[in-house]
Amino acid sequence: MTAHDTPGHVRPASPDARPMIRREAVGDHRDVREVHARAFGDGERIPGLVEALRVAEAAVAPMSFVATVDDRVVGHVLLSAGRLDAPRRIVDVLTLSPLGVLPEFQGQGIGTRLVAHALAAADGRGVPLVFLEGSPHYYGTRGFEGAVAAGFRPPSLRIPEAAFQVARLSAHQPWMTGSFVYSEPFWALDCVGLRDAEV
Numbered sequence: 172m173t174a175h176d177t178p179g180h181v182r183p184a185s186p187d188a189r190p191m192i193r194r195e196a197v198g199d200h201r202d203v204r205e206v207h208a209r210a211f212g213d214g215e216r217i218p219g220l221v222e223a224l225r226v227a228e229a230a231v232a233p234m235s236f237v238a239t240v241d242d243r244v245v246g247h248v249l250l251s252a253g254r255l256d257a258p259r260r261i262v263d264v265l266t267l268s269p270l271g272v273l274p275e276f277q278g279q280g281i282g283t284r285l286v287a288h289a290l291a292a293a294d295g296r297g298v299p300l301v302f303l304e305g306s307p308h309y310y311g312t313r314g315f316e317g318a319v320a321a322g323f324r325p326p327s328l329r330i331p332e333a334a335f336q337v338a339r340l341s342a343h344q345p346w347m348t349g350s351f352v353y354s355e356p357f358w359a360l361d362c363v364g365l366r367d368a369e370v
Contacts, residue, residue, distance in 0.1 A: 189240075190238045190239065190240050190245070190246070190279070190280075190281050190284060191238070191239050191240075192236055192237070192238050192284055192285060192288045193236065193237060193239065194234075194235065194236060194237075195235035195236060195237045195247065199237050199244055199247075200222075202237075202243075202244035203218075203221060203235075203237065203244060203247045204218040204221070204222075205244075205273075206244060206245070206246060206247045206271045206272070206273055207221060207247065207269055207271045209271075209273055209274055210271030210272055210273065210274065210277075211269070211271060216360055216361070216362065217269050217271070217362070219360055220268075220269065220356060220357070220360050220362050221235075221247075221249055221269065223356035223359070223360060224249060224251040224354070224356050227251070227252075227354055227355065227356050229251065229252035229354060230252055230254075230263045231251075231252040231263045231264075231265060231296075231298065232252075233249060233250060233251040233252070234249075234250040234265075234289065234292050234293070234296075235247070235248070235249045235250070236248050236249075236285060236288055236289060236292070238272070238281045238284065238285055240276065245272060245273045245276040245281060246270075246271065246272040246273065246276065246281045246282060246285050247269075247270075247271055247285070248267065248269075248270045248271075248282075248285040248286065248288075248289045249267075249268065249269060249270075250265045250266065250267055250289050250292070250293055250301065251265065251266050251268070251354060251356075252264075252265065252266070252354055253265060253266040253302060253351060253352060253353055253354055254351075254352045254354075255300060255323070255347060255349055255350070255351055255352070256349045256350040256351075256352060257346065257347050257348060257349040258346060258348070258349060259346055262299065262300070262347055262349075263298070264298060264299065264300040264301065264302060264351070265293050265298050265300070265301045265302070266301070266302050266303065266353060266354070266357075267286070267289055267290075267301050267302070267303040267338075268303055268304070268357075268362075270282055270285060270286065270303075270305075272285075282309075283313055286310070286313045286314065287313070287314070289301075290314050290338055290340070293338075293340060294340040294341050294342075297341075297342045298340060298342065299339070299340055299341075299342040299343040299344065299347055300337055300338065300339060300340065300343055300347065301315075301337065301338040301340065302318060302323075302335075302336065302337050302351050303315065303336050303337075304330055304334045304335060304336070304363075304364070305334060305336055306334070307333050307334070307336065310336050311336075314338045315336040315337060315338045316336065316337060316338075316339075317332070317333065317335070317336065317337075318335040318336055318337035318351070319332050319335055321337055321339065321348075322348035322349075323335070323337055323348060323349065323350070323351055324349065324350040324351065325350075325351060326350065326351055326352050326353050326363060327363045327364050329363065329364025330363070330364050335351075337351075
């Protein structure tokens with residue numbers, strides 16, 4: 172689930188304002204909820220997914236980052252645990268979802284910076300793969316490629332092939348192919364499979 176940068180109503184920041192990316196703190200939770208409620212136009216499902224993923228038991232701890240402008244939280248990205256059912260063994264991987272930016276701050280590259288930061292953090296932790304559902308036009312220039320063409324199977328028939336994306340990181344090895352599996356919160360909150368036919 173991603174709400175990526177699109178041209179829209181942009182509120183000018185102060186001349187010296189530059190988006191800063193940092194780890195999410197407990198005090199950011201309310202602001203992060205607002206980011207996703209407004210970015211997705213969904214006051215419960217996506218914010219609820221973030222809350223569930225923060226506390227879900229997982230082999231790989233989640234990594235959560237916020238973008239701030241003038242100390243205001245304007246964007247958020249979450250990496251959470253998933254699994255790859257590979258021929259040799261189960262591989263712990265990460266899911267990049269959700270990604271959201273407040274509508275008035277979209278189109279300024281904040282989402283791009285959040286994605287880059289998240290992928291660098293995942294690579295630094297030695298995670299081999301990061302999966303997501305999203306626009307190939309957006310993510311294809313931000314480190315992702317079509318997962319099916321790269322040898323992976325999606326976890327649901329509701330995911331259009333073009334939307335199933337993967338980033339192969341430094342720890343990836345050629346045998347790491349197979350079926351990607353979301354963690355339980357994605358299924359429980361019905362956050363698997365794009366609802367928008369256009370990708």
